[in-house]
């Protein structure tokens with residue numbers, strides 16, 4: 175050992191200096207790592223070596239700079255200084271990459287003369303997804319390897335590129351035979367021996383620019399990046415690589431990075447990064463997750479098919495049971511067709527499609543599920559149907575097998591009660607389309623065991639989903655908060671706003687779609703049927719807007735009937751005179767004088783409704799923490815990600831505005847409507863923001 179800093183060490187192997195970064199769990203590039211790298215490189219530079227190899231211990235090369243450090247002034251040395259030390263090292267330096275080389279980790283590799291990757295490596299520059307731009311040469315060195323157009327795509331999408339594609343693109347020079355450290359080091363030694371000395375990327379020319387390809391990449395990047403300022407800047411920085419000497423452009427890039435990392439959006443996105451990871455955990459959970467390989471699905475409709483596609487893609491064996499042979503064949507045909515379409519569109523290879531088909535067994539007999547580790551039902555949203563099914567499955571399934579439900583609203587404890595395995599019952603609430611939407615609410619009943627919960631969370635990870643743990647309640651976390659939001663959107667209509675006023679205010683805030691456009695897309699009849707069922711038990715003192723019922727009575731069920739809150743006769747949504755007349759009539763019947771709302775009034779009411787319900791959800795313990803609610807709304811309901819979610823957003827608003835929002839919500843909903851303590855909910859985040867401001871100013 176020639177150098178042993180706490181998290182970086184250097185050993186000599188066959189005349190090569192092996193610099194190992196060892197900062198578990200993912201070798202994030204913290205201050206200690208940067209200091210260690212600098213010390214070990216200085217030491218290696220003085221020695222007589224054939225070359226230096228930088229490698230990561232554990233599961234990755236380096237998963238980026240330490241995100242926790244981005245919110246405060248950085249302690250030297252900063253990453254560009256470490257990279258300069260690599261460039262100044264007299265020996266060729268090779269990055270030997272396994273696992274993640276992301277953000278600052280990939281920039282460190284780009285600072286090396288050579289890069290070899292293990293088959294399990296993923297490389298990329300995800301800084302834009304954290305509201306920033308790369309700050310240690312990513313926008314200048316990457317185009318020198320892959321060209322400006324591909325660099326715009328990589329920098330602005332932030333996507334994680336798998337090793338074989340990285341080799342094709344030129345991001346790495348070679349792949350190792352396996353992901354074992356010995357093979358990786360051998361490949362790095364071979365690369366150094368074959369190279370003719372140093373190869374500093376900053377001095378390489380940028381490949382000839384193809385203006386059409388660049389324009390296309392820029393258009394796509396800006397569209398996908400929803401015009402966020404850091405994405406616009408990232409495009410400009412990459413283009414600069416072909417216009418200015420790297421020494422100059424690197425300084426401009428660093429200055430942009432320093433600005434963006436302190437912007438509100440970057441703090442919000444860092445909040446979400448850590449909230450997403452916290453949401454996967456249940457505090458104090460001591461459990462042993464079971465291995466799930468064989469899954470049963472009951473119900474092959476919209477949700478069953480989407481869930482089946484997601485499970486097959488994750489390599490799980492799936493038996494899908496429908497009511498009868500006709501329904502079974504229809505669902506099976508749809509699953510196979512989706513795989514064939516994936517091949518036709520170039521999304522998956524023929525081999526992958528065939529592998530997935532081989533994992534899939536359609537059936538019309540519940541007895542075929544006897545050997546499953548987990549069975550998930552996605553049949554009609556009807557308690558009697560689900561209870562009968564759970565009873566039947568309980569008798570068939572092997573002991574310990576998990577029984578899960580995809581119900582959107584129903585009380586799962588009631589379903590669990592008809593089984594002899596209440597501890598193995600859990601809600602797995604997927605969102606539509608289930609193979610695309612990332613959110614998965616994992617719903618625990620009063621009896622769900624710790625092992626069952628841990629198994630469900632593990633399954634979510636295997637499926638690539640973002641789990642959030644909820645307790646049983648009408649609509650759990652997401653649908654319950656969304657229902658309050660939609661209710662207040664309807665109050666606004668009754669009081670004087672038009673559907674397009676409300677939808678425009680929502681999309682101007684950053685929602686993917688407004689509540690009425692969403693309603694028309696998913697169909698208004700399902701909620702209507704539910705309201706009719708609830709009519710007898712509804713509290714007459716609760717404010718109720720009849721307008722959606724009038725629309726349904728007029729046959730306006732949404733897009734599928736060419737009319738809902740909007741008309742669709744031209745194919746596009748446009749305001750409807752018939753709807754305006756229905757609204758005027760309903761308003762007149764209640765003697766309501768039409769009020770004119772500003773965009774901000776509408777936004778405040780909608781956001782206030784979300785905050786009030788979020789506070790209730792937290793107080794009742796339906797959600798564990800406010801970050802889980804932010805994650806739910808962002809991943810399942812189109813809430814703008816760059817705000818950090820509704821609660822993080824609200825914690826940055828003046829208290830006066832929040833109080834006025836809550837007063838407006840309370841007045842609209844009426845005195846009997848429950849009010850949550852929004853101020854209590856926001857208090858910890860307000861304290862966190864104070865701490866952020868203190869650290870930002872360097873006041874450690």
Ligand code: COA
Pocket residue numbers: 199200202203234237238239240241242274276277278300301304448451452
């Ligand atoms: N800085 C600080 N902490 C980081 C980190 C980073 N760059 N990357 C990961 N971590 C932490 C996570 O917060 C998590 O901590 P926890 O166990 O206390 O919750 C732990 O490392 C493991 O990360 P996790 O995401 O749960 O592991 P994974 O195997 O699912 O994914 C990665 C691994 C590397 C793909 C993923 O962590 C990732 O994308 N990291 C961020 C990469 C990035 O954006 N870097 C750019 C920064 S410039």
Ligand code: NAD
Pocket residue numbers: 472473474475476477478495496497501551552553554555556559563580581582583603604605606
């Ligand atoms: P769907 O009507 O499209 O599909 C239900 C399927 O279940 C039908 O194909 C039907 O033949 C089958 N089925 C009914 N009873 C059965 C039984 N006893 N055995 C086998 N198959 C049976 O409904 P969907 O939209 O897929 O919803 C299914 C469940 O998922 C519901 O509980 C719903 O609340 C929930 N959910 C739906 C959505 C959504 O957006 N559609 C989102 C999340 C959750």
